[in-house]
Structure formats: structure tokens, C-alpha cells
Amino acid sequence: MSWRTPRSTADRQRTPRRFPGFLKAAGACALLAGLLSPLSTPAVAATGTSAVNDYCGGRCSDILPPGENGNATLVQILFNQAFGTQPAHAEDQLGPYANLATGYPALTADKINTFFNDASFGVPSDQIASTRRPAGRTDVTIVRDKRTGVPHITGTTRYGTEFGAGYAAAQDRLWLMDIFRHVGRGQLTSFAGGAAANQGLEQQFWRNAPYTEAELQAQIDRAVTTNGDRGRQALADADAYLAGINAYIDASDRGRYFPGEYVLTGHKNAITNSGTIAHFKITDLVALGSVVGALFGSGGGGEVNNALSLLAAQAKYGVEEGTEVWESFRERNDPEAVLTVHDGRSFPYATRPDDPRGTALPDPGSVTSEPLVHDRTGSAATSAATAASGAVAKAAVSSARRGMSNALVVSGEHTASGHPVAVFGPQTGYFAPQLLMLQEIQGPGISARGASFAGLSFYVELGRGQDYAWSATTSGQDIIDTYAVELCQDDYHYLYRGTCTAMEKVERKNAWKPTVADGTAAGSYTMRVWRTAYGPVEYRATVGGKKVAYTSLRSSFLHEADSIIGFQMLNDPGYVTGPASFQSAVRHINYTFNWFYADDRHTAYYNSGDNPVRAAGVDAEFPVWARPEYEWRGWDPAPNTADYTPPSAHPNSVDQDYYISWNNKQAEGYAAASWGNGPVHRGNLLDDRVKRLVAAGGVTRTSLVQAMAEAGVSDLRAEDVLPDLLRVVTDSPVTDPTAAAAASRLQSWVAAGARRTETSAGSGKYADADAIRILDAWWPLLVKAEFEPGLGSDLYSAFTADLPVDEAPSAGHGPTGAHAGSSFQYGWWSYVDKDIRAVLGEPVRGPLARTYCGGGSLTGCRDVLIGTLKEAAGRTASQVYPGDDQCSAGDQWCADSIVQRTLGGIKHRRIGWQNRPTYQQVVEFTGHR
Template sequence: MSRTVALAAVTFALAAAPAAADDYAAVARNIIASGQYGSAPPPPGAEEQALMYDALTPLFDQVTNDDLMTKFKSAGFGVGPDGPARPEPLPRAGVTVVRDRFNVPHITGRSRDDVTWAMGWLLQQDRGLLLAQARDAAKLAALDAPNVYAFGLVINLRQYKPTPEVDRIIERNGLRALREAGAAGRAVLHDVDVYLQGINARLRAEGSTARPWRRADVFAANAVIGEIFGEGGGDEARRSQFLSALRREYGTARGNRMFEDFTSFDDRDAPTTMTRTFRYGTENLDGPGNVVLDAGSFKPTGPRGLASAANVPQWASNFLLVSGRRSATGHPLFVAGPQIGYTYPGLTLEADISWPGGQARGATAPGFAGNILIGRGQDYAWSLTSAGSDVVDTYVETLCGGSRTKYRYKGRCRTMGRVDAGTVTGFGRIAYRTTVHGPVTGYAKVNGRTVAISRKRASFGQDILWQLGFRDLTTGKVRSKGTFRAAMASSPFTFNVGYADDQDIAMYSAGRLPVRPRSVDPRLPVKGTGEYEWRGFLAQSRRPYQANPPSGALVNWNNRPAPGWGAADDNWSYGATQRVRMLDEGLARRGVHDLASVTGAMNAAATQDLRSVALTPVIEKLLRAHPAGATPRASRMLELLVAWRAAGSSRLDREPDGVMDAGPGPAIWDAFYPRLWAAAMPVKGLQDFVGTNSGPASGFTGGGFWYLEKDLGRLTGTRWKSPFKERYCGGGDAARCAAAVWKALDAVPGDPDALRADANAERIAFRPGLLPTTIRYTNRPSGIQQVISFGGGRR
């Protein structure tokens, strides 16, 4: 009987399938480290993609075209070489699913609705465990519930029960946004409703007792992705207290200068993806719309322990786009993907979808109603990195008459709203106040007087509009770099989007970016009395965009998108040193590339230690010029660091035998860095904002090493475009600084030549532990990585 069912399914597939769309890809490969499976316990083969992914890591930059065929799987349309095909009947006429050997579904529908319905069915089938845990927690992201990191509830398996009010708020906001989007919004809402039918049909087929999915669940699924990857700013309260502390410790003038140094708002030495200048934000510490909170005065509302565990944004995704003039084939090369961590079940899953007039393939995610998040069409591909541009502001509300629930806005006292959002098991009730600006996140003092602090997010209530651009990309409406830019202009979230077809490469930095009055410094809280509100949103023409740059490449690793682009208040890492430097240097080694060499540049950077790459030459130059404080041990430490840098600065463990191949170098830098920081950057509290971990655990985004390169570089003769206003190491005296650095190096414990770094401690495990497989440390795309080039296109 099973053979009869299978034969019937194949016969139906052949009868129902439309003519296959033309595929213009010359090469199309991809990999998702977590794979397609999502059940527990993991079935046989669940780790297959993880092992392929891991097999690329030890190749460093020596990647060949054959490696692309064995370390990645096909991203072509249809099952292709990844057979055998396994039909999977669905209870809907007009749609078929065939699984390949990686369990990837190839969905063929007689209409787009058929495909959208099937994507809902398959989401519940392949990610039912994830949905059960994340469905309600995501709603806290849609609400902007204060001091709650919604995704943290998901990965830490916290149970949250919302009130009925929560769904009403989310659905009301989402429907309003879709109505205002006109015909495009109505099309997305239709997709959402069809998608829900598929999810709920699968729940019924499973005999599940879970509540049927509703629109609010889909809207919230988009919101939580925005919370993790698509917003920047909102940390002005904490950072203004730091400014208060600097002024108190060093005096107002010097404290202001130090604040300017640390914020790196418009550092002209920061690497940028584009060469064109786009300006956003103006520094104005003396602006009348600013408020500086008293140091240590902010007290958050709500249960403790539910905020994000990390104070430093750990955005992590990259793309390397090479134009046709630097390509061996004359056509652009596209190596790109999101870094979203390693979980099982994965946060993304793959789909290959086809219907009359449409064909797309790539990673999708919960909430993507019939759409591909990152993937490819017939003749173009796209990917994302988090931009972190400033879409969230903090407002200081003046309280009325000693009340904590009445505030002054536009000349009159108003009563705060109240939201009862439900309970988190073990933490209690999530209930909070709101003002015209948004949720009240806490209370603080300004010159000793109590004020309320509220949070305003430009994308609030707009989360579902994120689907507009992906609908255009998925359905083939995008046909050029210009239509690509127009499609992504609707994104409420802040992302850098990379694009390539057979002729062009392009990047667009999207987001609903508020225009602030010049009387406000975007790094500080804003007076909430009504005079300093946003002046609309940045026009599409003023957001960073560039196609086919003179360099022949567009490379982004969450670095500054363009010259002139101001850093968000929660991002103090737009300094002179950023990890994109390793990708740029990898591409610069060759004038002309193929897909293998571009993949090699990405793969090499994924195991390099940025501290070794960027800081070792500065440290060596400083210490060689001032040898007075050297000891034999410290001198040997320096020699080993220089040798590691010359050998490539990699943390690889190729065998793997649990020990990094590079010898002492990685272990020395790991122990040396915190001592170097203490010696060279003696500013109390700064690491609260940039993190204490400068190494692999931060993805080389934390620890403040960019400050060290700029400050120590000045002492060794580097001329910066944006030099620091203050001197830090040794008070600006090179000899004193060198003596402190020598002492820090000498304080690294152990025999220099015997030191080794434990590679097993850095092996990657899939959270929360359902998949026992671990893989070597690597710092590269995990949600999906595409390796694609097109030889032609629709004309």
C-alpha cells in the first residue's frame, strides 16, 4: 500500500507541476549548519549538514572548486544531484512535496496559495518544537515589553503565558500597518491567512491540543527576528549615566571629550562597505533637547533577569560580493549568509518553491508566509547582515506633582497607560506603564529629581511589513538592482541587504530611520515634553546604497555601511579596527577571483584572531621602540605573537586533537588581552559598554580592541583621520605606555613556549543540547550560506 501511495504522489506531482522556470545559475550551492530536521530525538542524518559545514573549516583559504561541490549542497531548483527524491503526500489538491536526501522540501503548487499553504504545513512539521517554545515568547518582542529579551526566553526554555490583551494589541497594530500599506499590505495579509491554514491543518493532523495559530502569532514571529537582528539604539539611559560619571571623575570638558572618543559616532577611520557618503545623525552634546541622567540613578521596571544577558550587540553576518570585472567568468560572485548562532532545531529551514510564474529557493523562518528570507530567484540572489542603525530612542518624561504615573506632554499632564502582558514562570507578572512614546522602562533622576524613562521604536507595530520586500524577492518582482532597492525600502527593520545578478552587485541599508531635530544628540536621552519629537523618517534616497563600486567588491561584516553614517548609541564599535578588515584583506590578495577563492577569503577570516591581525603590529612597533621594560620572558612572548601573526593568526585545530595548531600564540593573546586593557585603557566602567571578551566568544566584536589600536597607534606614529581627543595609555607618553605593556605581557603566566589554547573549549555546540554533534570553532554564516554566480538572466 505504501508503494501505491508513493506512486500516486509521484504521478500527481508530474501532472500538477508547472513547467520548470529557467534557472540562470552557473553555480548554486548552499549549506545550513543546523540542517532541515527539527524533531527530538534527532533522526539519523540530522547532523549531515553540520559535518559538511565543519569539513570546510580546516581548509582556511585553500578552498577549491571541488570543495564547493562536496562541502556545500545543491541550491538549484528541483532535487537535482541531491536525490534520491522522496515524495510526501499532502492533504491539499494542487500541491506536492518531494524531499531530497537532506530532507529539504521541494514544493510545487498550481498556485502561489498552494505553496504558501504548504510552507505553513511544513513549518509546523519541521519546526514544531521550536514553534511550541517560541510562539508566545515572541509576543513580548512585538509589545516591546520593557527589560525583557524575548528571544532569551526561547533559548533558555522559559515558559510565558500571555493575557488575551496581548494578542489584541499585536493584531490591531499589525492590521493597521498592513492597511496603510495598501494593495501590497492586503496581499501580505492574504498570504498570512493562507499560511495559517497550513499550520493549523498540520496541527489538526497531528492531533495536537495546542491553540490554533492566529494572525498575532505570525506578526509576533516577525517582531522577534527584528528584536534579535533588526534594531539599533535604545541604550541612551545607561550611556548618559556613563557620561555623568566621566564628568564627575574628570571634569565636564574632559569627560565630554572622552565620551566623544568612546562613542565612535563618526570615526572617519572606520572601514565602510560603500565608498559613497551618506550622513545620518548629528552630534550635539549641548543640544537643548538632551537629558543626562544622574550617574547610577536608573532603576529598571519589571522582573529581574529577563533582559538580554549581553550589553554588547553581537550582530554576526557577512557577505562578499565581487563584481564581474574582478570575476574570472565576467559575472558577479556571491558568497553570503546570516550568522544566527547554532541551535537545533535551527531558527531557519530551507524551502525550494515553484508555482506557475514563480520559482525561489533558500532559507525561510517562522512568520515568513510563503516567502524566502535569504535565498535566490531565477537570476538573482540576496542576503542580509544586521545594520544596527539607530531606530530606538529613549525619552525622559517629566512627572507631575510627585506622581509616578502622570507625566507632562505638550503642556498638560497625562496619565500613563497600563499593559498586563501575563506571566513568566519563575519570574512573575509582566505588567508595565506606557506613555505617548512607548513602554516605561524605569525611573531615574536628573539633578536629583525623579523622572520616568520610556522607549520609542520606529518599527513598533510595523513588524509584519518586513514581509513586503521579501514577497517581491520571492515572487520574482525584483528584476534588477533598481527594483531590488525599491523592494527593500519598505523594511521597518535595519538591515544591510546584499544583492547580485548576472551583471550587477549592490548593497542597500534598509530601515525605518527617524529624522531627529538638530537640537537633540542621538547618543543621549530626549526630553519627552513634546518639543523634540521625530521629524518623519529618512527618505529612500538618503539611505546607503551603492552598486558596482570602483573597488569591484562590496563586503560587509556588520561594519559601518558608508562614510558619514553615524553609529547608533548602543554601538560603540564603529572604530578603526573591525573584523571586516580580514575579509577585505583576503579579497585583496587576488585581483581576479572565482567562487572558490571568494569562499576561501570568507573561510580564512572565520578562524583568524582579529587581535593578532590588528594589534600585534602596533604592539611590536611600540615595544621595539621602547625596550627598557623588556624581560626575557616578555621578549619571548612578543616573538611568539609576531610569529603567529606572520603565519596567518588562525585558531584552527585541523586534526582535531583538541589543541590549536598555531602553538603558543592563541593562548598568549587570550591571557594577555585583559592585562593589556587594564594597563593601556584605565577608564573605569568603559568595558560595561564594550564587553570584557575580545575574543571568539564575542565574534571579535567586543572588548574594545579598536580603542587600543587607535590610542597605541598614535604613539607609534600612525596618523588618524579622526584621532582621539584624549590620551590614555601612559597618559600619552610612549615610554610610560610601553613599560606598562611590557609588564602586562610579562604577567602572562606559564612558560611561553609551552602555552597552548584548548580548542575543545571553543568547539561549537547546538543549543539547547538536543543535537549532540559539535563542530570546530568558526566565525561564519550559520543560518544559511550561499555560494552563487549567474551566467545569464531574464531579459
């Protein structure tokens, strides 16, 4: 099986080898001078290693593409850009990961580690690639294995263990860590140049967490002082970790094997070795944490957009009926939604109040976004590049934030071995290097292997302990509210509990030097955020004629460091001994995650996050007045603390028959912050398959991996919606030959399983290519033709702003952007499903307020579908897949393909599409302490 797809000469010519934005600051002289830099760090002789208690019995596996090594010297970068060569262990997990998409049907137990790594503790003596005692320390050893280069860190002291973790992190991800500590501070362009991607990244993140240095430090101080011995231990661990990072910086500087990006961005001189790489400090970890929290752990928001679509619905239908229409599309608590906790229990949260109070809807046409960027200088070229930064950066950032994760966990009652089986992992996007890194840490009070975010790897964040494993998916429940603060005196003062109060102005000045490679001129700008007690200002509007600022208040704001305690507990074998202690640990994590657990006897689930207790009558879907009676209960604005819902009110479970999660609804009554939790959801692709496995019994690691992999290559629209669409189309003979042929192709594809798979591994061609092309072209056409006539253009546009109609793999216009892998999370599949079933006269629980397709008649709906199907069938592959900087027009497989988005100097090959977590574990423990 080969994962490499040959590219034609034309493809090679049209795909330029380019440096990403932050690598374009160096000229040809610097590039040539960099050749004098050595290729690698000095070799160290290998020595033995030993493993601690491991109760997995060889049945723990994991994978994290593209590879463990995310650092490269200048010469390695140049050779990669010129010839495609890869540094050792930079790409060696990409092939096995990619191959599962075509290899899963023939999977057997003995083949699992063909597609995954052996995730047992320790390294067999014949698999040791290197052994290092960092900085000459005698209390820690870093052993790397031959297959993947993953660091196995073993310490005899706690300090030494964490020192080794920091040293290994810098070995593998120093440049990436440096990038994101600057992103978290809104200073990426000053550090890495003014390219459009850099500007977009720092702008998108800094608005969410515009912290001062004092606030970053205060978060650490608070986390330490409020958590007793564990808080003090966390600070000691972080200090040791930082010492390890800085020791590697010093060693790589002396040995001239630091990442080559520092030369390319002008921070180091390859000939003289002048220049510096700044040491890391404790507040850098909080800045990094704020980026991770913004990406994956901050559910909610969007109340202003919700208000705009509600106003559009009321303008179309009147207040009463318009509200009913809006609620039917919102699907807050849809009775047909797939659930993670499906045992009949209800966990009410953020539900619709019977009598909403304090809602502050804007006057129509009055909403404007608060500008972030001011005082821009630079050439027209710079301004043009910056104008494009939204698309450039949002594609990368959204692919991580929206890509999300999945989990499949089956209790031992339904497995062949009698032990629980789990296949789970986070979807953090596809990057080069990857945001996550693999490691094993063994030391006093720490025993774990798994993945951690680069720069925050003093603990394993997702992985396994001695006799248990855990993972997470983004839950997205609403912990962000929008407040309408009344302005007084001018646009920069507001009423705070009856007193006219000045807003706080927080600014970040960025200036960058000229770049030679892409012609970008020098430039600068200031990012400015106005902060209130109710959070940063995001919009301005009028409400009933009064001028207001809409602010965003997040419960985790000023609390990015708090979650460190929960991760410390997960790594502590003395703390996690079963489901109860696992749930207790993840309760200390204030990010909005779904957490899953498996050991040899039990499974468990818990939904984490600081869910604020809202005032009675407040509807969390819309902006509310910034007045004491509508504030969060117990809210103290200075530390941003409040009363939070108790652990028992969070969806939780132990030993349910099975759990699935793909960012779907958690439980009955638990209102999701995102739109689209209806009867057709990406989670159904997992739930349907796992439910069948459980019903049959005898579930194995192999069968559960196959269920995940098959779901990962299935087209949700084709599997769950297309059959009913075709029932309408074929209700009577289709007389148009083009439409009839298209319907026949689609029916054959559905009968074959509705999957997007290659004809053979590495072919670069899809089986059922015509049917896939037709559906990709048809879906946006049919949705628009089905709903816009009834909703009207204004309301249809407002609803599509809340929820895009499509997120097919090739949909570059979708929320994740092109080549992002993750697909079918956001789309109008549930709306189409409910509407078409209503047209067919079938029962629909929680129906839309109206029937839309063809005005509600079967004949009219059929005409709409056949007309759009004929139009779609007539579109060529080049029209459906227009091509981009990666692919020629008409190349369907390439349009779907996954690209590792460059965050450094090394580029990797494209791989075929599969809808799958980035990091993934396959676990089945056979024993317990």
C-alpha cells in the same frame, strides 16, 4: 576529512546529557510511555519533479547547519539523549559546514559543494527522497531531496503553494515555532515550564514588544489596508500558510508523530494521546515577527548608558574636556573606519549637532532600572534558578542578536567569468533546531529558494530567485530614542504635551507546574510594563531634581508586520528584475538591515529601516525631554508613525567594485548606533582580503569563499593590533626571559597568519596553541593596564559597560557568551590601535583625546606591555580556559568550540570555531531572463 573530534571517557562523563529548561517538566513514567509513539510519519512514494527557469548554471550553493529536520518524536529524543543518535536530516549539514574551517586552503570549484549544498532549483529524479501532496491537495507537491531533506514546494495555485509552505514548516520546525509564538507573547513559562532559561527568554523579549492581542491584530489590519492589492495578497498568503501548519498539526496528532517535546512538557499524553496542540492563528505570526525584529532589526537605544559614561567622563575631566574624551571613545564618525559604501559619497544621519537641544541627562546616582517581574511565588530553588536566568538566556539571545552576519560581493568587472560573485549570509546564532529553515517555493507569483525564520516561511527571506540572489546583515542604525517624561501626581502619571496623563499598565501573568527532572517547584510571576505615548518605561531617575521616567521609543514599534510586503516583492520574479527593483523591494522592510544583491550583470546595496527625522538640535546619543519641540517630526503617537528619511538618504549603491559587510559602518557620515566602529573592526578582516582579490582581478567563487573562510578563522587582535604592540615591546631588547619567549611566540604566530586553526582536521588541538593562549590571557590585562590608570576606575568601568574590552571565541564573559561562534565584533581593538600608534609617533586620524599607554611615553608604555605580557605568559591553560559544562579546564579548542544551543529535545555535537554566518550562499549567475 572528519569533523568529529573523539572525546575521552572523562569528557563523556563530565558532559551530562540533560534536557533544556522547557523539557524538564516530564517524569520517568511519561518518558517510558512515549516509547509507544511511532518513529516517523508514514512513508510516501516518490514521484518526479521539474524545475522552473534557473539561470544559475549550477553555480548557486548554500548551507544551513545543523540540518533541515528540527522535529523529533519522543523516542527519537530519548535515543538522542541516551545514545547520541540523530533523526534523519537533523545534523547532516553540520559536518560539511564545520569542515570548511580546515578544508578551505585546498578548495577548488568542483569541491565547493563538498562544503555546501547544491542550491539549484528543483530536485534531480535520482535524488528524490519523498513526494507528498499535503492533506491530499492536488494543487501542491512537497518533494524532499535525499542529501538534505530540504522541502521543494511546487504549487499550481497561490493558495496551494502557501498551504504547502506552512505544512512543510510544521514538518520541520513545529516545536520551535510554538516556542517562539509564546516567547513573543511573554508566555513561555506557562507553556514550557519555569526553568531559568525560559524565564530569561520571555522577559528579555516581552519588554521590547509588550503587545496586547488587539495590537497584534491591528498590525495585520494596518499592513493589509495600507498596501492595496499586495496587502490583501499577503493576508491571503498568510491564511493559506496557517491552514497548512494546522493541517500538519491535525495529521501528526492523528498519526502520533508530533514532536516529542509536547509529551515532555505535559501537553500530550503518549499513551492515551489526550491533550492538544493549539492551532496557529494570524496574530501568532506577528508575535513571531516581534521576536525576529527584536533580535536582528532594531538598531539603537542605549542612551541612558551613554549618559552615564558621559557623566563619568565629565566628573573626571570637567564638562568640556570630559565631553571631548567621551566623543573620542564613542567614534561616531571615525575617519579610519572601514566602510561598506566606499565610493566617497556621504549619507549623514544621527550626526552630532553643533548646538545640542533638549538633552536630559540624569542626576548622578539617580538612575534605577524599571523592574519587570513582580509577585513572584515558588520555592527558593525556583528563585535561585530565576536569578541565574539573565546569564542563561542572554547568552543564547545575545549570540543571535550580536552574532550578526557578513557579505562579500564582487562586481563582474573584477571576476574571472565577467559575472558578479557573492558569498553572503546571516549569522543567526547556533541553535538546535536552527532558527532558520531552508526551502524552495515555486508557484504563481513566487519563485525562490533560501532560508526563512521558522513560522514566517510563507516567503523566502534570504536566498535566490530565478536569476538573482539577495542577503542581509544587521545594520544597527539608530531607530530607537530615549525620552525623559516628567512625572506628575505620582510615579505612574506623566506630562504628555502639557497634560498629566496616566501610564498604561500592561501585564502578563505566568504560572508553571512542578518539574520532576530538575526539582523545580511550581511557581508564578507577573511581568509588568508601564507604557507611555513615548514608549515603554525602562528606567527612572531625576533630571535637575525632577522625577522622570526614561522611555524607549522605537520606530518599528507596532509595525512588525509592515515588512511582509518587501519580502513578498523579493520572492516575486515579476517584480525583481534588476538592481533598481531590488532596492525598491527592500525599501519596504522597516527592520534595520544592510541588503545585498547580485545577478549575472549587476550588484547592489541598500540600507533599510524607518529612520525617524529628529527635531533640529536633538542628539540621538542621549535622552531628550519628552516635549513637542523634541519629538520626531510628524510623529503621530497612536499608530506610532513619523516622518522618515527618504530612500536617497539611506546608504545605497549599484555596481561598486566590491562590497563587504560585517556589521561595520555603512558609509561616511552614517553614525552607527553601536560602539566600536574605528580603524580596527571585524569588517577589516573581509575588506583587506577582498580588496587584494579585486586588485589582482580574476575573482572566482573559490577565491571569495577562501577569503571569507580565512577571515573566519583569523584573530582580529593578532592580525591588526598585535604587530604594533610587539613593535613597542621589542623597541629594545627584552631582558625578561618569560616576556621575551612570549613575544617570540606571538611574532611567529603573526608571521604564520595569526589564525586559530587545528593542527589537522579533527585533532582538537590548535597550531600555535601557546601563542593563542598568551594573547587570550594578555588582551584583557593589557587593556586594563593601558587605560585604567589614565581614565580612573569609574570612567574605565563606565566605558567597558558601553563596549566590552574583548570578544575572543572563548570569552564567556563577552557579550555573546561562550561557544557562540561569532567573535571580534565588540572590543577595544580600535582604542588600543589608536593609542599605540600615538605612542609610536605615527599619524592617527580621529585620535583619542589623550594618549594613555604608560602616560604617553614609549618607555612607560613598553613597561606596561612587558609587565602584563609576562603575567599573561605565566597563566596556565586551565587558568585561561577554566572549563564549563561543556569542556574540561585547559581544553583550549573546546573552549573556543561552537555549541548548538538546545531549543528542543535533540542535541548535536560541538564543532570547531569559525567566525562565519549561520546560513550562507555562494552564487554566480550565468544568465538572465
